[in-house]
Amino acid sequence: MPTGDEQLRISELASDALSMFRGIAFFDGLSESAANADALVRSAALLAECPVGAQWASGTVIRYGALGDLLDDGCPATSTTSEPAVWVERGGTAEHPLDSLLLDRLQHALRVAVPRSATGPRLGHPGLLEVVLSDKERREDRVRAVGLLGLDSSRKVRALALSTTSSKDAVELVARICPGRLVHSVAVGNLTAVLLQDDSDDRRLAEDLHSAIVAEHPMAHTGADGARGPWVGIGDRMSVYAAPASWKQARRALRFASSTGYGRRAVSYGRLGSLELLAELPLKRLLNDPDAARINAIATSPAGEQEVATLEAYCVFGSLRRTAEEMHVHHSTVAARLAHLEAEMGWDLADPMDRFKATLVLMVRRVTLSSTELAASEVFGET
Structure with missing residues (x-):
């Protein structure tokens, strides 16, 4: 079945003979792939770029949205007596010239596809x-x-x-x-x-x-x-x-x-x-790192928070002027904030080792902040 970048979109089609042929070929390809009813309706919704649904006499309803997302079993009123009933939901917008062809080919393909039972597994479940x-x-x-x-x-x-x-x-x-x-x-x-x-x-x-x-x-x-x-x-x-x-x-x-x-x-x-090695360290060990703890303590005050943000920007952009431009402040303000932070941390950012240490400490800080918030989200084994 067409997937990923091969998915045909109705916005790519007009109402000429070539477009009609492409639409027919699209559904023929789905039928030949033995796609089930869910896959057919989902592909039709991706093609139509709007919700598409189908209903059988048994009461089974399948609906998918424009993004291929499974929708609830709501069923708009439809006048068709054919089995199964199919429809597009354009929400009041004008029909596409190929909507009738899309529905005809979808209905034809669904007649030979086996619909899932109301309690069976569903595509997208x-x-x-x-x-x-x-x-x-x-x-x-x-x-x-x-x-x-x-x-x-x-x-x-x-x-x-x-x-x-x-x-x-x-x-x-x-x-x-x-x-x-x-x-x-x-x-x-x-x-x-x-x-x-x-x-x-x-x-x-x-x-x-x-x-x-x-x-x-x-x-x-x-x-x-x-x-x-x-x-x-x-x-x-x-x-x-x-x-x-x-x-x-x-x-x-x-x-x-x-x-x-x-x-x-x-x-x-x-x-x-190699940064991934930080994920191997226990959160408690990262939180107890002296430099990370000192940076976190500095960031608890409004002025300190500005200084830490300025250091983070400086480590990203690499120069006083670029940092000042990105933060919309004068470069002398950036220099003053960094100088105060250097004194607090005992660093000299002109020294490559201290600059690397500052970048690493900020990375550790981000990992600890994120990990603390994500702690309740560990699923399917250890994060």
């Missing part, structure tokens, strides 16, 4: 994704879950771990950055797991997600309403049957994501390298 991500399940059970989810077993997958106060918004953000590549998502403890089948570069994916999060949530800290932007850990691309390993990596990378002012909101495991 959270329990199936948990089986795929869990290393505690038997391999044969994961193989079965992969098939039921409609995943292409010949393509690699990667897992993303999201920590967020709004799972729906975070998943939608990932979907916008990865158009056509979002496969499934599920709430796992206090995290949201996302599974992608994509070919994107680790660095590019992390940069795109970081930029999008910062654009939507410029304030790094938690707001007065308790909401904050998502943190994202990104696992490596692996065989679909190795998804548990990618999920573990994503959760480890998540400890390096941070809502501090100049921390990274999205971090890929593959780019951590």
Whole structure:
């Protein structure tokens, strides 16, 4: 069945003969792949770029949204008497010229597909994704879950771990950055797991997600309403049957994501390298590090918090003037804040060793802040 970047979109089609042929060929390909009823309706929704549903005389209803997300069993009134009934839900917007062709071909394909029972497993069901991500399940059970989810077993997958106060918004953000590549998502403890089948570069994916999060949530800290932007850990691309390993990596990378002012909101495991060794250290050991404890103590006062933020920006941007530009202050203000912090910490930032130490201490601080908040989210084994 068409998946990932191969997914046809109705916005790519007009009403000419070639577009009609492409639409027919799309559903013929689905039928030839022996796709089940769930996969057919989901693919039709991705094609239509709006919710699509189907209902059988038995009462079974399948509905999927524009992002391939499973919807509830709501069924709008429909006048068709054919079996099964199918519809698109454009929410009052104008019909596409190919909507009637889409519905006709979907209905034709569904007549030979076996609909699941009302109590049977469903494509996109959270329990199936948990089986795929869990290393505690038997391999044969994961193989079965992969098939039921409609995943292409010949393509690699990667897992993303999201920590967020709004799972729906975070998943939608990932979907916008990865158009056509979002496969499934599920709430796992206090995290949201996302599974992608994509070919994107680790660095590019992390940069795109970081930029999008910062654009939507410029304030790094938690707001007065308790909401904050998502943190994202990104696992490596692996065989679909190795998804548990990618999920573990994503959760480890998540400890390096941070809502501090100049921390990274999205971090890929593959780019951590030797920094990943910090994840091996117990949280208590990191919290008791003398330099990290001193930085945390300085940051408890408003002036100290500004100084620590300035140091973090300086370590990111590398010069007084660039730091001043990014923080919208005079470069002499940056110099004064750094000089005071150097005196407090006993550092000389002109010395490469002390500059490295400052960067490392800030990394340790971010890991401890993130790990403390994520402590209640450890699932499927140790993070």
